Amino acid sequence: MIDTACVDLFCGVGGLTHGLISEGINVVAGIDVDEACRHPFEINNSARFINEDVGRLTPKHLRELFGNAEIRVLAGCAPCQPFSTYAQRYDVVGSPRWGLLYQFGRLIKATRPELVTMENVPSVAQHAVFDDFIKTLEKLGYHIHKEVVDCSLYGLPQSRRRMVLLASLLGPIKLVAPTHGRPTTVRAAIGKLAPITHGEAHQNDVLHVASKLSDLNFKRILASRPGGTWRDWPKHLIAECHRRESGRTYPGVYGRMAWDEPAPTLTTQFYGFGNGRFGHPEQNRAISLREGAILQGFPKSYSFVPKGAPVHFKALGRMIGNAVPVTLGKVIGRSVAAHLGIGEAKARKKKGAVAHAARKSLVA
Numbered sequence: 001m002i003d004t005a006c007v008d009l010f011c012g013v014g015g016l017t018h019g020l021i022s023e024g025i026n027v028v029a030g031i032d033v034d035e036a037c038r039h040p041f042e043i044n045n046s047a048r049f050i051n052e053d054v055g056r057l058t059p060k061h062l063r064e065l066f067g068n069a070e071i072r073v074l075a076g077c078a079p080c081q082p083f084s085t086y087a088q089r090y091d092v093v094g095s096p097r098w099g100l101l102y103q104f105g106r107l108i109k110a111t112r113p114e115l116v117t118m119e120n121v122p123s124v125a126q127h128a129v130f131d132d133f134i135k136t137l138e139k140l141g142y143h144i145h146k147e148v149v150d151c152s153l154y155g156l157p158q159s160r161r162r163m164v165l166l167a168s169l170l171g172p173i174k175l176v177a178p179t180h181g182r183p184t185t186v187r188a189a190i191g192k193l194a195p196i197t198h199g200e201a202h203q204n205d206v207l208h209v210a211s212k213l214s215d216l217n218f219k220r221i222l223a224s225r226p227g228g229t230w231r232d233w234p235k236h237l238i239a240e241c242h243r244r245e246s247g248r249t250y251p252g253v254y255g256r257m258a259w260d261e262p263a264p265t266l267t268t269q270f271y272g273f274g275n276g277r278f279g280h281p282e283q284n285r286a287i288s289l290r291e292g293a294i295l296q297g298f299p300k301s302y303s304f305v306p307k308g309a310p311v312h313f314k315a316l317g318r319m320i321g322n323a324v325p326v327t328l329g330k331v332i333g334r335s336v337a338a339h340l341g342i343g344e345a346k347a348r349k350k351k352g353a354v355a356h357a358a359r360k361s362l363v364a
């Protein structure tokens, strides 16, 4: 049994951690500044939540969290908003938000964990901060694998491309190969959930709740077809900004998802019909928080708020949209496990158990 300890920086509600744990990686702690992440992180994962700014995390504290583990894994998904395509390439070092990836690098330099994994939007690679992160790893002697992953090829019912970086001091490391030839569909993921009305929560699941539509947006969703755009609407429903020449090329808002396709990339505002193609394929509403969580790969049972506690709709929507999909966490976990031979050890153990059972049945 390999003794591993993983710390998840910027752990959020635990998407990455949940995936890692389900592939046998021992996540011991997650660190995040948002206290609201404590409940979902801890209740769904047997790991500690530490409410702390990664920028202030000391190498001493991190070493304590790793303990005496033989293999230390430092995982992290720094907030990605600053990596928008509008940002300039060399504008970042002074910015406290951009600086978070430098903080990740600082902790790697100080503690030299055997393995590092990082996830972010693909455009992170266009920025100097990413080049600097890689240079830091190279100088420290890490083997590096970086790849833009299409999560839908691993079973996520969502078109979501993400930069994944794996680094190891132990030898070459790579991501496991895609598992799905065809993307999983919206229908397969959320097709069986109970119908709800906009502005309403399901009586048995406080997270199966959809945002309230204005009268105008209700008329708009009635006029929307799955996979379509606002261009399908009668003229009087089209927003002023889209009627102008400059707005005509932006069809990516106000749409319904198509049943037999993966969902579009979920953002931190996936719960709003006007914020993307986040309309339900046939019910007249945007997708619910629960549907968003499922499209992000969370199991239906994932608890996001304590029983009886109020649901802060927008804050929770942001946390779910911000998460690393559990499916991607599993892909990273499986890659780390394969690199460490954990999968093989598990398979050998299983094979041994099967052989033992077979021997027993022969004797009986």
Ligand SMILES: C[S@@+](CC[C@H](N)C(=O)[O-])C[C@H]1O[C@@H](n2cnc3c(N)ncnc32)[C@H](O)[C@@H]1O
Binding pocket: 009, 010, 011, 012, 013, 014, 015, 016, 017, 031, 032, 033, 034, 037, 052, 053, 054, 055, 076, 077, 078, 079, 080, 100, 322, 323, 324, 325
């Ligand atoms: C993209 S989300 C991470 C998602 C998470 N890894 C998951 O798998 O669900 C980024 C997280 O960074 C947190 N964050 C932002 N600034 C931080 C800081 N200085 N220190 C620690 N956490 C921070 C946010 O609260 C947010 O939860």
